[in-house]
Structures are given as structure tokens and as C-alpha cells.
Amino acid sequence: MSRRLFVAYFEQEEDILGVTRAAKEAGYEIRDVYTPYAVHGLDKAMGLRKSRLPWICLGFALLGATAKLWFQIWTSAFDWPVNVGGKPLASVPAFVPVTFEITVLFAGLGTVAAFLLVSRLRPGKKPLMNFNRATDDRHVLVLVENDAAFDPLEAAALCGRYHSVKMEEMLEEES
Amino acid sequence: MNGHHTHDTMEHDNETSRLDRRDFLKLAGFTFAGVALTGCEQARVEKAIPYLIKPEEITPGKASWYASTCAGCNAGCGILVKNRDGRPIKIEGNPDHPISRGGLCAIGQAQVLGLYDSQRLQGPQINGATSDWPTLDRTIHARLREVRAGNKSVRFLSGTMTSPTTLALLKRFLSSFKDGKHVVYDPISRSAILEAHARTHGIRALPHYRFDRAEVIVGLEADFLGTWISPVEFTAAYGSGRTLEGNPPKCSYHVQIESRLSLTGGRSDKRYAISPSERVPLLEALLALLEGKSQSAKLPHFSFLNDLAGRLNSARGTSLVVCGSNDVASQILTNAINELLGNYGKTLDMQSPSYQHQSNDNALQTLLTEIRGGKVGALFVHGVNPVYDLPKGREIGELLSRLPLVVSFAERVDETAQHAGFVCPEPHPLSSWRDTEAVAGVVSMTQPALAPLENTRSLMESLSEWLGNRASAHELMQQEWRKSVFPRQSAEKDLAAFWNRSVHDGFAAVAPRPHRTEKYDSRPVQNVASPETGADSFELVLYPKVSMGDGRHAHNAWLQEVPDPITKITWDNYAILSEAAAKKLGVLSGDIVRLSFTDPTAASGIELELPTWIQPGQKDSVVAVALGYGRKGTDRFANIGPRWFEGKPSVGPGGLVGVNAAPALQFLNGQLLYERGGVRIERTGRHQTLACTQTYHSIDTPPLLAQGSESRRPYVQYATLAAYAEDRAAGGGPKHESRSMWPEQHEYKGAHWGMMVDLNACTGCAACVVSCQAENNIPVVGKDEVHRNRELHWIRIDRYFVENDGELDVAHQPMMCQHCANAPCETVCPVLATVHSEEGLNQQVYNRCVGTRYCANNCPYKIRRFNWFDYLHEDAKQNMVLNPDVTVRSRGVMEKCSLCVQRIQEQKIEAKKNGKKVADGAIKTACQQSCPAQAIVFGDMNDADSFVSKRIADARRFNLLADLETRPSVGYMTMVRNRTNKSDETPHG
């Protein structure tokens, strides 16, 4: 089945902030807000919870560190021990730099991969909702007309109060 | 046979592989991908052909050795020829040989390369066209008949001949003519010594000098450790007189008086620079002093003679005064001095004299006049190259081409042979039978280690042919030995047994032929003619170089690239000037100067143009030039070494390597004189780069950058004999106590190989450099690459000028890989291409090396060598000299001394087969084996009784840069000079 969406366009950062807060208070279901740049405080206004990506980052970092340190000791001291410059077979201090680099590499790539995954971004993907000017200068508020109680006029009025420059309704095919 | 076969395949393979490499590199240039792909097929399998029927004496992969005699010069050192798969690949000294005692000089070491010189004549020549022996013999027989008929005189011109068989044959050959004479001369003539003895002792002979018996040695222009008469023998003897182990330490006192700094002068305890014109007055003064007449007053700057005379007087019978000049007056005075000191019969042996030089310059001059007079009907030239060796060579050449019959025995068409109607090339000494009696009583044997590679015939065979009864050299020798050698010994009863033993040992010790010496006649001393003294102009001194000698080996690339022990220059000769003289002339090293002088006998003035070299220790009024350069055919080296757009040829402006200085020689008082006064020097404004392997020459850092006590680098420990006698550790820095942040994790359970180099014995003669080159397949890189400091020699003999006790000392320090236990090179290699073995060797894994050069940068001794290009033999045939036990390194990999790991493995396998551990001394590295001074010792440091361990325990031992905690396995021993002051000149770093 499909559902109806109420879409309102705004010009000013403070308008979108205000209207989002208001909509939240008024108990509208906010489908999402599309902005040309990261508007600070908007996520709070929408009531989103903090991202958990930092934990993923930490996980990958630890993985990289342990794996690389083990690999260096294994290759140098166990798999094929060689006397190099009279140094101990496991010259751990000398293994620190590479361990550090691999830690950073794992953490970085891991985090970005996770980000793309959870945000469903990938090369060649078509944007779900494409409000052209949302990547230029328009802030777009999308409300879900979830039940009969939803009154477009009311929503329109609310948005109007925040100088919405344009309002429209549209259908979204739900998969 | 086999030789030919291998030779063909070798050459073929070389061609193909070279092509492949070229293509591969072209491809490599364009894409990294392409490079990476082709890179995988680095290790290509060369096709190998096994023997179907194995020759009895050859086991593939196993070396066979032949005792023989070196023909590099007249000294007649004993050698052992190493054969692999039927071809000689290395020459080593024969330890049992009474003359050389196991050592061998650079020239001797390089002989094996000459064997594979593709420019040697492939067969006999008639009027410049290749011919065959029957035709040649027919023609020569006919010509000789004419000569006999016309009662024309026959002259056989040769260098010193020490072969009993050849001499006997030659005698018979010449006596078959009405007027046949044998004329002997050496390009580096010692005629004056024989002449002087003819006058003072009534016998024209060269004494056998015994440096081992001498406690006080005075060398006057005699470079007896480098080039004079028999350097290898003299070096060993000299060393045996300076062994410091005993108590009190045994150390002769050596004074060197010379006009240019020679290798011998660098070793001396006291050194004085004089000009040639001062020599005779000096000798006269010394003689007078010894006779008790105080004449030195009239020679204030010879005041040192008083002390010297005192020393000599206190060492009567155990002193030795030698003079290197070819001036009879000086030699007569020298004889007088030695006679006065009672040295004859003690340090100068006249009973078994030396035959190493028999040149007779008077006879030579007579011959030249005869030739000019057109009296000579036939001239045979053997072993000498008058057109090149002698002054007015061109004129001689023209005269020769006018003679009815000129026969040359040259190995290639040299300056003289090109004027000879007939050229009868001899086989290379390594592939011919020969005998040599260099010193009376020592008859050395030369046996072929390989069938001749060319269609050649030895002189003996040619003579026998022309005498009408053709026989092989082998037969001829046996006949002669039956007559003249066998009877002179009593050890062996049976000739065959005697012969076999001699072939096996490489020599036979027999009784010398009887020599009658008349009692000393002092008359000649009164009427000595003093040579012309140079006016305000320069005095020119002509000398032979350690590696080049008289130039007969100028075609040997190894010798061309040996750095001169003193100047460290390769690929050139030059005009050596003192700093003051150069300043006066306003020239710097490399500036080309014109040496000009008038010769009374020459129509016009003579000129030489050479680059300058500024040299400490040189007399200000003297300019010195090396002989033996500018040889015909050295233009072959124009393209030796890598070719790229900034690369420069290895030849000089004249298209040859160096300049021939022979035109500056002169006949004076009957002798070929190697010095002349009245030489004018002027700048030409042109410049020529000299390929010197060292850019900085002092052990002291530059004055501008010096910091007081720190100006001297403590690398060459030095002590005076006086100080050493008191404290065996004299001259040593503070002992470095080793500390490490790492736990000890690598102990060497089995052997731990180590090497000690005794700086007190080392003369810097560079024999080890060439020996190492031959053993380890080290390519020649050419002048331009040497100039760019990219020579590949694994041993770099560092030569330092050191100011000790107001003397200019020369210190030689052979630097090879130090095989550090804590090797800085190993830690930094990203790909584990250089690692440490369980026996303490620092190993270089060529096929793993990617060539980052980080190891070389991090080596504090800078002994690592990099393959900047692909280095191919300029002469593909010379690939036959390669040692199959050692990898030939490809472009882009690092290499360095391996302590001859292939020799270590060989001996370990031997020992394993016999089920016992490697005996101390069984393994000899190439450098150690060839060292005439036995300065190098190699062995197992874990074995407390090994020679090397004893050396390490010695108080003179020190390691380089020990405070870097590299823990080298190669160590050095303090140099001690016989001086009385106890001041310890080496600062503690």
C-alpha cells in the first residue's frame, strides 16, 4: 500500500528549526527533514537519538591493533625466525608504528563502511526522495499523513506560520 | 678441446642473455605492470651440458689445482692454478715456493684474465696476414739460409730470460750463425746494478737481497716493497724482520730516501725527500761518514746522515743499503757502502745471485747502432717491445721495417710486432710448458693448466724447429733438465721421479751454478761520474706503477682499475707534483701540463702532456710520471663499463689509456736512465678528470672544520716502537665496554668466523683487491664509474696521510665488510635481503634484494657496493674466468664482502666428509691467501686456539667504531713504527 506525505519547503535555517520543533510538539509524524547542509540542532528538534557509530569505530580499532601486533610477532619470531642485526626475534618496540597505522586504517575504513551501510548509501544508488533544491537552498519538511486525524490545512497553517515558501502533498510507495 | 667447446657455448649464452636483458629492460621502462610481470622471470635456467664420457681428471663442480710459475714479471713467484671444469679461474700463491712463500701480487693475480683475452693473436702472421706454421717455417728457414749465406749477423733481442731450457736452445740457435748474439734489456732496467758489480766485484750479477736478515734497511729510490726486482719476496722477508710478538719486539729500522712518495716510503720509519741530482753527493757523504771522514759539513741539509751512519755502523753485517736508480755511479757507491759495512755474504747473497734482471743497456745501445748501420740481417724480438719501451721508439720502428728479417714472438700485434714481417705468438703462460730459474738454485716449473686457446707455439718449439730437430716443449725441457738441472741435486736418484716431484711441487731446489767473485776492488769508487743536475727547472723521474709495471699488461682491465696504492688513481698516469710546485705553477690536480725538454741526441725538443696530480711527500723540484701507459690497443677500453648519455670513455684525450712516457728516457753513461734534469713545465689550460677512489686523503678532518683534539679520527691506531716496548697496548684508545638495550638472544654455537688485519704488516700493495675481484666475479666498471665513486671492489684499501712525530706517514687500511654482530645494515632492510647467519656472517641475499640502498647508507664503514647498471665484460670471452661458485650479480642489487662464504662451505663439506671439524687455517679467504705480507688472518673466533683468536687476544687488536656497538667480526692491529719517542700520537676518540 502507499501513503500520503505532506511536504513543506522553507528558506531560512531558523524557520525549519522552528517548524520542526513545532511539528514535533503538535505530534505530527515527521517522515524526515531534508536540508542542503547540516543544520545544527535539527536532529534534536526531530528527537533523533545519538549515533552509535563511535562504538563501531572503537571495535575496528581494537581488531586492527591486536591482529597486526600478533601478525608481526608471529612472522618474525615463530613462522620464520631470522637473526636481524642482533635484535631479538620479537622486537616489540619496533612493531609499534605499524600496529598503530593498521589500527587507524581499520577504524577509519570500518566506520565509513558502517556509515554507508546504515545510511543505505552506495555508488549509483538513486535517492529515495529527491527534492532538487534540498541540495541547494531549500529546507524540506516531510510529514506523514498517517491517519484520518491528519489535517492538511492544519499542517499547512503550521508551515505557513514559518514562512513555508511552498507546500504540496505526494504519495510514497511503501515496500 | 674442451676449452674451445665451453668457450663457444659461453660466448653464445652471453650474447643471448644480454639481448634478453636489453629487451626486458626496454619493456620495463614503460609500465610498472610490464616490469612486475617480467620481473618474475629473473632466475632463468642456463642450459647445461653434462659430460657423456667424463674426462678422468675432471669432476664437475670440483676444483683441480696445478702448481706453476707466474710469468707476470721476471720475479718468478710460485703459483697454484685453480681449474674448474677444465678451465683456469683463479691463481693463488704457492705457499711452499721458496721465493714468494705463498704471496702473489696484483699483477700475478690478474694473469688469469689475460688468458681469455680475445685480442690475443689466434695464429702466426706473415706481413700482417694470418698464416699457418708450416708456411711460416718454410719462409723463415729460407730467410735464415740467406742470412747464413750472406754471413749477416743475427740478433736475438729479449727481456731477461731465466729459463734454462730456452737459454740453452737459444745458445745453440745463435751459435749456428757466424755472428749471432743474444741482447737482453728490461723496460724497467736494473742494468746499472749488474754493471756496478762487474766493476766492483768482477762479476756481472744481481745480488740476492736478504731483507729478512737486515736490521737496518736504507732504501734509496728503491721501491722494494712495490716494484723493485722481486716485491712479493721482499715484502715477506721485510715482514719477517718486523714481527712484534717477541720480547723485546723484533722490528728492523727502515729509512727511505726518495724523490717521490713510494709504497715503500710510506711504510718506512723515517723518510727523506731528495732530488735525483742530490743522490750521488748524498751517497758520497754517507760513505765518507762511514769511513770516518766527516764530510757532511759541506751538505748541511744531509745532517740526518750522521744519525744514519751511526745506525749503520752499529749494524755491520746486519744492515742493507739498496739503490733503485739505474745510474752506475750511485750503484758503485752503494756497493762500496755495503762492502764497508760487511753486508756482502750476509744481507747481499752473491753465491746464489738473482737472475731476475740481466739487462745490459750497453749491449742494447750497440745493437741499436748496429741496426742503424744496417749490419743486422735478422732480428728476433721476444718479451720486449722496443718501439714502445725505448726513447725514439718511432725511429726504431722505421729501422725495423727496413731489416730483411724481423721475427716477433708477441702475443698480440703490439707496437713492435707491427714492424715485424713474422709474428710467432706464444701460448699464454697458463697453457704452456716452461722452466724458470729466477734465483740461482730455485728452478721453477710452468705447466699448462689448459690446452692453448689459440694456434700458438712456444719459443722453445720454434727454436727447435728452426734448428732442424722439432720437439715439443715438454721433451725439450726434460732433455735440458737431464743435462743441467738433475745433476745439481742429490735428493732424487731417478730423473723421472725428480721430474714428477718438481711438476707436483712447481719447483726444484738445486745447487746454484758456481759463481766466482773477485775480492772487492775499491778503485771504481774514485772515478764516479755525477749525473747532470737540473738547473732551476724540474727534474723528471720516471717510475713503474705497482699495478701496471712496464705496461706489458696494459690490456688487463683488472689491473687498469686497481687504485694506485699511494695516489689511489685508476685508469691513468699523470705528472706528480708537490703542493709547493703546483702552487708555483698555478695548477690544480687534473689540470693538464706540458713537460718539455731538449735531448742532445734528438733533433727537436720532446714534449709530454699529462694531467697534474698533487702529492704530499714529493720533492718540490721533482715531477714524477709513471711508465707503462699509452699502450697501443688500449683504445679497446673506450667503451668499457656502462653506456648511457652522461657516461664518459675510459681513455684519455689521445684515445689510449694514459700517455707513454718512454720518450723521456735517455741513455746516459751507458745506462737507460729514468731521470733527467732541465724539464720545463707549463700549463695548457686544459683539464682532465682523474678517476681517484678517494676524495679526502688525511686522517685529520679539514682544518676549517676541525675541533682541536677531535680533528684526528681514531681509525688507524699507531704507536712508536719505544712506546710499544713499554706497553703492548700503546696507541690504543680507551677500551669500549659493550652495553645493549636488548637481551642477548643470538649466541653462535658452532663456528663464529672472524678476521684480523695487521696494519703493521699491510703495505697497501692491492694484491688482495685483485684476488678478491677474481674470486668473487667482481666486474670492471670503467674510469667514469670509478670517478663517480662506484667501483665495485669489495676491498677498499683506505690510504691515509698521517702526521706522526713530524713525519708524513702513510697508513693503509683494507676495508671489507666488517660482519657486525649488530649489523646496522640488517635492521633497515625492508625485505630481509641482508641477514645474519648462525656462524656470524652478514649475508647478502642477492635475489631478494630490491635495491633501496638503505643498508649502504646505514653502514658506518661504507663498504657496501651497489650494481648501478648491468656490468658486462667488454670482452665476452672473458666470461670464462667467472667463478662458478659465486653468483654474478644483476643490476639493482647490493653486494659486499662475504668472507668468501663459498670457500667456507667447501671446507665445511670436506671436513664433514672426513667426519672431523674444520681445521684452523684450512679456510683461507682470497685476500688472505694472496697477501704477500700475511697481514690477514681468518678463522673461528669460538676456537680459543685458532690463530685469529690469538690475534684478537693480542693487545694491539682494535675494532673500528666500536663505540657504535656494531660488534664487528673484522678487527685491526695497531701499526708500530721503529721510533724512539714515546709520545702516543693517536688521540682517544
Place this chain on the structure above:
Amino acid sequence: MVDGISILRSPLILGNKSASQVTDDVCAPLDRGPGMTWWFALAVSLSMFTLGVIAVTYQLATGIGTWGLNSTVGWAFDITNFVFWIGIGHAGTLISAILFLFRQRWRTSVNRSAEAMTIFAVICAGLFPIIHMGRPWLAFWVIPYPNFRGPLWINFRSPLVWDMFAIGTYFTISLVFWYVGLIPDLATLRDRAVSKVKKTLFGFFSFGWDGSTRTWQRYETVYLLLAGLATPLVVSVHTIVSWDFATSVIPGWHSTIFPPYFVAGAVFSGFAMVLTLMIIARAVLHFEEYITLHHIESMSKIIIATGGIVAMAYMTELFVSFYSGNEYERFAFINRMLGPYAWAYWIMVGCNVVTPQFLWFRKIRRNVALVFILSIFINVGMWFERFVIITISLTRDYLPASWDNYAPTLIELATLVGSFGLFFTLFLIFARFLPMIAIGEVKAVLSYGRKESHGKAREEEGRKVGEYEGLHGGTS
């Protein structure tokens, strides 16, 4: 947030831009075809690059012998260029990461191109360790991959291996960082693109970005994390590069102060290069209102600071060498100052210690032409710093008999020129096809320092109106 800004702050972006104006301005160079200047610049840098390619090809075909190196001096131009370019590559990440953490919001106008510069510089740098090998076709041997030679691994004690990992990581992370920052702008380009080709291309590379706040929120987190990771990374890279020398035994190389010394030097040279490029860019692409004098001044200040550290390091080096009581250390530095290569040392001091001092004066800092010239001097000086450290130390180390001099060959000079060619070529292509300024980020700071007190008012007023309308609507 918005109303919390004091009126005193000067705006980061001049000319009262609106968001769409920003989009248009930044995308302008991309929309209007390349001008003559661009083509000319490309022609020049491409021919420089070609020269380099020819030189390297010849060297690969003939041998490292075509360089001026010798048994004593095993590294000279090659590693000097390598360290030089790595140094240049430090500004980008520094601007985007460290300044981001320090909330230096002016960075937004320059970080995009600075990051691009980083990536291109690292590419140039990365080439040298490969071509400097004797057998470059085996370069992959420094990577520990399973093989049938044992397997034979690599020597993790070797600073060169550390280098390989450090530079590899640095390049990857910088690239990711840069691209993540690029995604929203690519979306912008996608949506304003008219031609089909551009639409599909930008569409493909913009990963389906739609500006959803949910994504923006994660995006910000990721950006913060990457910044946090990149900061120690950027420090580690030059630290490790400096260990190539610091861990060796060669006097002049073996020095414990190298890591901070090299990092400061890197930032120093990096910012000099950023200035050089930005000053050209703002002139050619008319970005004066985005890359303002304020930016140039801030960067000049950073140069004074890092230049100070570098000067300090030079003096410390001297002091340590003389205080050490180690004759080799002392000699190494006296030889630098008075030896055969003294000229190089004094060029270094002149360019790196004297030049930055001019920037103390506000007048000079605000004089674009002068700053440009000074930045060039610093670039030269920093190249010589590496030459002095690497080459002069090698020419005269321990054994006087092994001392030797070094002079570059034409091939080496051509290779250096070529690396600059490559760098500028890449940068020009970037400037032509991607937004040189982070559109999204600039929009975020548009209001910054602008008098926005009416913002609140509008909201208030809005409510009233709304209420009224609502009431009204309610009644109808």
C-alpha cells in the same frame, strides 16, 4: 546558536551570499567551460610531467646509475623529493582534521582543495620510494603477502616498512575523508546538472545522497571520528618518515628530536603550499569572497608558529651536537655550516628562519602578492632542509676515506620537475571537475558573524501570524 553570535565577529564569507548564490558561485567554474588560463596551465604542467615520465622511463631502462648517487651517497634527490612531497601533504589533513577539532570554522573555504592537494602530494611522494629502488619491478616484495618462498615475510624492524604502512594508511584515510566530505556536494551537482552525462555521473558518485537529517547526523559523527583518527595519523606519518633517519647510525641522521621537528616542518611547508595554490585559485576562479584576506592571514599566522618551531629545531640540533661531546655529531654540523655544501645550509636557514619573520607584520600578511612570494621561498627552503639533512649527512660520515660528494644528473632534475608536473596536472583537473570549496560546509557558516538578530523576531512574528491564521482557519 545563531543568535549567540556577537556582532563584533567579522563574517567568514563576504558579500552577503544566499545559499543558492554559494552553489552558483562555487559551481560557476565547472559550468562555464575551461578558460585560456586553465588550458595554458594544463599545457605547461602536462609537459613538465611528460619530461618526468621520459626521465623515469630512461632510468628504469638503464639503471639507477643514471642518477648522481654513489657508494657513499645512496640517497639524495629521490628521498629528498619524497620527504618534501610528504611534507606538503600534511596541510590538507591538518586543516580538515585538526582545525575541525579546534572548531576553526574559517577552514571551510579552504579544506576541500587543501585535502585534494594532500592526496596529490602523497601520490607524488609515493612514486619516489618505488622508482628509487634498484629493481622497482619487485617493489611489491615489501608487502607481507603469503608466498611459496617459505613463506618469506618482511622485516618489520625496518623504518622503510613502517613508511610503507604509514603512507599507505595516510593516503587511504585522506582519500576517504576527502570523498566523504565530497558526497553532499556531488549530490548538489547532480541536482543542478542539466546534461544527461553529468547527471548520471554525479548521480553515481553521490551515492544517492538526499540531505536527510538522519544521514546528516551520522555524517557529522563519522566526520568527527575521521577527524579524530586523522589527527594522530597526520602526526604519525612524518614522525615515521623522520625515523628513517633518526633510527640510523649516521651522524646528522641519528637525532631524537626529529619527529616533532619533521612534523612542524611538514605543517610549515604544507601551509606554504596551500597559500601558494589558494592565492592562485582565488585570483583565477574569482573566489575572493570565499578565500578572504582573513583566511590568508590565519594561514600566515600558522606559518609563523610552525616556522618558529622549525627555527627552534635548527638551534636545538646545533646545541645538542655541541653539548653531546660526540666528535662525529659536532663534525656533522660544522660540516653543514662550513663544509662543501654550506650554501645549501644557508639557503635553508634564509628561507625557513628569516622569511617567516616578515609575516609578523599585519600589512605584509594582508598583502596577497607578498605572501605569495614568501610562500614560494618557504617551499624552496623546505626542499633544501631535506636535502641538507639527507645528502650532506651522507657525504661525510665516519671514515674520511669513504667521504664523497654528490651532484644531481639531468635525469634527477627532470624527475623532480616531473613530480611538480604531475602535482599541478592533477590539481588542475580537480579544479575543473569538482567543487573547490565545500559548498555544504560554507552554507553552514554563511550566517556566521552576520547581523542576524531579526532571526528571533521573525520566529515570534511567525507565531502571531500563525495563531491569527489558525484562528481564522478554525472559524471558517
